[in-house]
Amino acid sequence: MSTRVIIVGAGGHGQVVADILLQMAAYSATLRPVGYVDDDASLAGRQLLGLPVLGKVTDIVAFEHDAVVVAIGDNRTRRTLLMTLQSQGESLVTAIHPRAVVASSAVIGAGAVLCAGVIVNPGASIGVNVIVNTGATVDHHNVIGDHAHIAPGAHLGGDVTIGEGTLIGIGAVVMPQRRVGAWCTVGAGGVVTRDLPDRVVAIGAPARIRRTHA
Numbered sequence: 145m146s147t148r149v150i151i152v153g154a155g156g157h158g159q160v161v162a163d164i165l166l167q168m169a170a171y172s173a174t175l176r177p178v179g180y181v182d183d184d185a186s187l188a189g190r191q192l193l194g195l196p197v198l199g200k201v202t203d204i205v206a207f208e209h210d211a212v213v214v215a216i217g218d219n220r221t222r223r224t225l226l227m228t229l230q231s232q233g234e235s236l237v238t239a240i241h242p243r244a245v246v247a248s249s250a251v252i253g254a255g256a257v258l259c260a261g262v263i264v265n266p267g268a269s270i271g272v273n274v275i276v277n278t279g280a281t282v283d284h285h286n287v288i289g290d291h292a293h294i295a296p297g298a299h300l301g302g303d304v305t306i307g308e309g310t311l312i313g314i315g316a317v318v319m320p321q322r323r324v325g326a327w328c329t330v331g332a333g334g335v336v337t338r339d340l341p342d343r344v345v346a347i348g349a350p351a352r353i354r355r356t357h358a
């Protein structure tokens with residue numbers, strides 16, 4: 145029997161995740177997306193990519209399913225929702241696009257989303273609820289903390305560590321062996337040449353700290 149999956153969030157990223165699940169379902173009958181939940185009342189009853197918006201997140205128990213994937217781009221919101229849903233006993237699935245290349249020795253955390261064109265190399269560890277977005281590469285022995293987001297086209301060298309909840313922006317580069325702290329933002333196109341502490345926003349090439357997150 146296939147695992148019926150509800151996508152939490154029906155926005156742009158939610159539809160990217162829906163497409164991944166539909167592609168996975170085309171390759172394997174073990175998983176079946178059944179629809180979205182979203183608190184945006186204007187989406188209720190709509191069909192997106194052929195899947196219905198079933199109702200609000202708080203009503204999720206009313207809809208038949210076996211597991212969820214949280215498809216919200218903002219890292220803090222995604223973390224909060226995941227923790228709430230887990231505390232309600234929800235199971236998590238990982239969504240890995242059939243055209244992502246993932247080394248057999250890589251470890252992928254529960255609820256993680258790996259989009260089309262992603263490459264994850266040997267020994268890498270991807271945390272719980274992480275997004276590795278379209279065309280991003282995570283090289284060997286990286287450690288990506290829970291709830292992080294590696295945005296489209298970002299590239300991480302070997303032995304990089306990314307802290308919990310950090311956003312590596314579109315097209316950014318992290319040089320090999322660098323460590324980026326928790327809950328940081330590396331701006332789009334930034335190049336991290338030195339380690340970054342927790343909770344900073346860094347931009348540019350080389351990336352310079354612009355401010356600290358609250």
Ligand SMILES: CC(C)(COP(=O)(O)OP(=O)(O)OC[C@H]1O[C@@H](n2cnc3c(N)ncnc32)[C@H](O)[C@@H]1OP(=O)(O)O)[C@@H](O)C(=O)NCCC(=O)NCCS
Nearest residue numbers: 277295296312313314329330331332333334345346347348
């Ligand atoms: C770095 C970032 C967080 C800054 O956001 P912000 O503090 O709101 O900055 P602002 O948009 O107010 O811009 C402030 C200045 O920084 C510049 N700036 C913004 N982002 C920049 C970036 N990534 N690199 C270089 N300069 C940048 C702006 O041009 C502006 O310069 P100016 O004062 O000379 O006009 C944001 O621009 C960014 O890059 N976020 C990542 C987005 C992303 O990749 N999301 C993933 C989606 S899938």
